[in-house]
């Protein structure tokens with residue numbers, strides 16, 4: 001018997017989808033029948049997408065694109081529109097972090113983190129909203145924020161600024177796009193195992209004290225009320241809900257998905 005797949009016939013774009021949480025999100029939407037365009041600055045995105053397409057029998061494909069490049073973003077969303085004639089969901093997942101003391105934080109790092117996390121989210125949302133409006137069927141824009149959109153952490157002022165920025169962008173676009181039936185929400189993961197967390201564990205561990213590999217993450221995870229780190233599936237479960245008709249009355253929200261790490 002064929003399983004009912006609730007995103008059959010839907011077109012979804014996920015940025016930063018070659019690895020980590022984005023890859024997991026893309027796989028889950030495709031697993032529910034969606035045609036997914038995986039975008040990433042890494043060339044490995046094409047192979048990752050081809051694997052998902054084969055496993056899910058969907059029109060999923062990958063394309064190398066840097067979300068900070070207006071040309072790349074235009075090319076990617078033009079291709080999505082030419083391929084499917086529509087776009088139902090955009091997941092603005094691409095994000096980067098660097099960790100350093102204030103005196104060592106370079107302007108380059110500050111600008112790069114803001115460019116990917118905040119400006120990239122704006123550029124992709126702008127391109128996706130234009131397609132959603134032309135198609136006229138509404139849509140869903142889901143933006144990766146962070147626990148650091150709730151509270152800044154030490155040694156990451158640029159990352160915190162970028163993610164607080166994502167929440168402001170989310171609220172503003174939610175108000176502007178509501179009349180088009182497009183909802184815009186942000187999601188705030190806490191600690192999810194990924195390349196990003198390998199880096200966090202190493203660099204925060206180095207600056208905060210004498211932590212061995214994995215020790216800082218283990219200490220922080222131990223303080224999570226639900227007692228474990230998150231997974232890309234935890235995040236995808238929230239996004240599959242927010243992208244669904246059941247979430248039609250939710251917009252402009254930033255929702256924590258962090259095992260209780262933050263409660264406001």
Ligand SMILES: NC(=O)c1ccc[n+]([C@@H]2O[C@H](COP(=O)([O-])OP(=O)(O)OC[C@H]3O[C@@H](n4cnc5c(N)ncnc54)[C@H](O)[C@@H]3O)[C@@H](O)[C@H]2O)c1
Nearest residue numbers: 016019020021040041066067095144146191192194195196
């Ligand atoms: N891992 C966590 O604990 C955690 C917590 C809170 C928020 N987040 C957010 O979740 C998102 C995904 O995080 P992750 O842990 O999977 O990170 P990751 O570093 O494992 O993966 C990020 C992906 O984004 C891609 N990417 C980076 N810059 C890009 C650009 N300019 N254009 C296109 N693609 C680009 C990378 O190539 C990579 O494939 C990010 O926005 C991150 O800030 C993660």
